[in-house]
Structures are given as C-alpha cells and as structure tokens.
Amino acid sequence: MSKHQDIEDYRKNLRECVKCGTCRAHCPVFSQVQSEAVVARGKISLAQALLDGKIDLDRRFISDISQCLACGRCVKECPNQVPTDQIILALRRRIGREKGLTLFGRGVATVLQRPWLMNLLTRMGRMFSWLALRRVPGSSGLRLRFPAPYISRDRTLPEIAPRTFRQSHPEFIAGEPDKPLVTFFTGCMINYVLPEIGDSVVAVLQNLGMNILIPRDQGCCGLPALCAGDGQAAARLADRNLEALTAHKADVIITACASCHSGLTRHFCDLGPQHAALSDKVMDIHEFLIKQGIEEKLLRMPRHDNPRPVAYHVPCHLRQAGLKDAPPRLLSALPSVRMVDMKNADACCGLGGTFSVYHYDVSKQLGALKAEGIRDSGAEIVATACPGCIMQLQDAINHAGLPQKACHVLELVADGLAAAEKI
Numbered sequence: 001m002s003k004h005q006d007i008e009d010y011r012k013n014l015r016e017c018v019k020c021g022t023c024r025a026h027c028p029v030f031s032q033v034q035s036e037a038v039v040a041r042g043k044i045s046l047a048q049a050l051l052d053g054k055i056d057l058d059r060r061f062i063s064d065i066s067q068c069l070a071c072g073r074c075v076k077e078c079p080n081q082v083p084t085d086q087i088i089l090a091l092r093r094r095i096g097r098e099k100g101l102t103l104f105g106r107g108v109a110t111v112l113q114r115p116w117l118m119n120l121l122t123r124m125g126r127m128f129s130w131l132a133l134r135r136v137p138g139s140s141g142l143r144l145r146f147p148a149p150y151i152s153r154d155r156t157l158p159e160i161a162p163r164t165f166r167q168s169h170p171e172f173i174a175g176e177p178d179k180p181l182v183t184f185f186t187g188c189m190i191n192y193v194l195p196e197i198g199d200s201v202v203a204v205l206q207n208l209g210m211n212i213l214i215p216r217d218q219g220c221c222g223l224p225a226l227c228a229g230d231g232q233a234a235a236r237l238a239d240r241n242l243e244a245l246t247a248h249k250a251d252v253i254i255t256a257c258a259s260c261h262s263g264l265t266r267h268f269c270d271l272g273p274q275h276a277a278l279s280d281k282v283m284d285i286h287e288f289l290i291k292q293g294i295e296e297k298l299l300r301m302p303r304h305d306n307p308r309p310v311a312y313h314v315p316c317h318l319r320q321a322g323l324k325d326a327p328p329r330l331l332s333a334l335p336s337v338r339m340v341d342m343k344n345a346d347a348c349c350g351l352g353g354t355f356s357v358y359h360y361d362v363s364k365q366l367g368a369l370k371a372e373g374i375r376d377s378g379a380e381i382v383a384t385a386c387p388g389c390i391m392q393l394q395d396a397i398n399h400a401g402l403p404q405k406a407c408h409v410l411e412l413v414a415d416g417l418a419a420a421e422k423i
Helices: 007-015 028-033 040-051 059-066 073-077 084-099 103-112 115-127 187-193 195-207 223-228 231-246 258-267 273-281 285-291 294-299 316-320 326-333 360-377 387-399 409-422
Strands: 133-135 142-144 181-185 211-213 252-255 282-284 308-312 337-339 381-384 405-408
Touching: 007 040, 007 084, 028 360, 040 059, 040 084, 059 084, 073 084, 073 316, 084 223, 084 231, 103 115, 103 223, 103 231, 115 187, 181 195, 181 231, 187 195, 187 387, 195 211, 195 409, 223 231, 223 258, 231 273, 252 258, 252 273, 252 285, 258 273, 258 282, 258 316, 258 387, 273 282, 282 285, 285 294, 285 326, 285 409, 294 326, 294 409, 308 326, 308 360, 326 337, 326 381, 326 409, 360 387, 381 387, 381 409, 387 405, 405 409
Parallel strands: 181 211, 181 252, 252 282, 308 337, 308 381, 381 405
Antiparallel strands: 133 142
C-alpha cells in the first residue's frame, strides 16, 4: 500500500519559514479567531517544537492543528512557498496514529473505504430523512429535527438523491469514434447527493461527441479521510482509484469537483510514480471544455434579451491549482447569463471539509461574509465549481434569509446547450 510522508520528512520545509507573518493577512481562520496558533507560521512553530521534543500532542495542540481550512492561501502567498497545507495534514496523520481518530474521523474512514456501506447508509438516510430532517422553507435544504453528534441543528443539509449518479448511468457512453475517451471521476457529493451535476457533465460531454467512461469501481478521492488524519485509509482509497481510473486507456480523466481535483493531483501525486502519472492525466472539466472549443460554441448562440445575473464563487482548491479563469469564461459565454461582480469572490466559503464539522461557528462566520457578497452583487444565482462549496454557500444563503440559489457552473452550461437545441 502507498504511504504519505511523515512530519519528519518536512524538517527542511519547516526551516524555510522565516516567520514574516505574510500568512496572517490571508488566513480566513485567523481573520475570525485572531490566534497566532491557527495561522501558518504558528502551526510551523508548533510542528518544529513537536519534532524538537519541546511539546507533546496535548489537547491544545490537537485543537490548533484542526483549525485549518486547507484552502492553500497561505502557501500561495508565502514568499518561500512553504507547503503548510501538506505539513498540517502530516501533523494530523501523526495525531491519528498516536492519539487515535475522533469518532467522526473513524466514521468517515470506515464508510468511505466500504462502498457497500456507503450505499446502504445513503439509502437508509433517504428512507428515514422524513423522521430525522425537516425541510427548510423554500426547499433549499434540510435541517435536523434532533441533535446529532458533530452536526449543528442550525446547519442546512442537502437532500440525499433517490438514486446515485453511477447507478443511473451506464459505465460506458459511446460518442463519435474520432473523439477522445473521457473518464469521469464523480467523487462522493456528485454520486450520492448532487447527481444533477453529473447529469450535466454527461450532457455537455455528449453535446461535444465525447466517449464517456464512468468506472463502477471508483470511490472517494480520499481527501476527507486525509483531512481527518487517517493516512492509511486515504492511501487505500488512492490506490483503489488508481486501479479503477487506469484500467482503461482514457485520453483524459476529468473532475467536476474542485476538492476531488486537488485530491487526485496535489495530495496524492507524491504516493509514487504511478500516482504522479495519474495526476498528469487529470483535468478540471471547465479547463477541458475550454480546450475542446465549447466557449466559442456558446458565444455563437443567440443572446438573450434579459440574461440572468450570475455571480461566481472561486473554490479554494481551483484557485490553489491556478484554475480560476475557465469557469467564469464559460459563464460569460452563456447567452442566458450576465456575469456580475461579487465582493471577495475568491475568499474561502468556510467549508474546509472536516473543519466545518469541528468548527461550525467559524465556518458560519465565513459563510456570512460570502452571503453578504452574494446579496450586494445583485445576482439571482451564485455558481461555483465545487459541490462542497455549493452546500456551504446555500447554508450561508439560508442563514441570511436570501432568495438566491447556489449551483454548479456545468448545470448552467448544460441548460444553455439544451435550450439552444430547442430553438
């Protein structure tokens, strides 16, 4: 089984931090908490002290290390490009090994490694949602009726889909013989919760004549387990996906989830040469569509007289990968869309995977800032390129009592193409 690096392997990187404090101006968590221990240079100092034997893995240390969104902004802005996000994940793996995982972390790792269990739990969740969940007015999500561990009753949850995306589609969808074979890595949110995003991906790829492969034995990208501190589970999931995604010689592997893209590229490419080769074939769906000329196709379509105002939220994992431009380019090309500026469009929404589970109060504060920007933009829709961000943005919108909806860029693209075909 593949294995991630230990915190000891980052000693050189720790020394590269000059404690300049640039990270303080860019860390979303620090902006709310104002504690040196939660900012990048503070965590670097904690890691160094741990390796030097000056501190232990006590409760305060574990709490400080948990307070990170893994947004990567500190890495991007760091003069020395210290990989603080990788260092924090290595510290969490150390905590997981020596202190054990939290109850939530163990649950995440257990379920994600067993697709049959994931399928069973989602079916049961769907079946009994009427008992445990109540619908938010406006049908923009669900909220818990009763207290549940780690989940705030104040939080908006999306409804589980009646059928998973992969159950609803064949493994292979034939296109034009001379067009590329595209392997679609669905991820968990698209497969279990928001299959309409996957439907839109397939519709757009079919519009271009692509041959589509949706491997049945793919699974979670592994990033949730990695963030929870279970390096072994994350590596097992990465190895399983390596086998599933390379079983057929696809021309490209596409993702429609910013976090899955980050997992398959940045966070698992160092597991070995095969994983590095896999990451080289992974493309974000928006980048792929731009390269296939869909932007020009959209621009040639008749323009609408009253296009809908749409704002775009930049997912942290796409920003970190340098992939900010493709999604808004597609939105701007749509004849039914009028792009509007949104304040702090590239600021973190506050989800951060397990962060929003353990620190929902801070997550909600960051979400409130996003809701403020959405309100002031005058947009009817806020589009983004990450299912997790959609869930967080809709939660923030609901808390603010706003009428806007959050959706995926590809849903708007698919709707635009479908409408053009009816003309």
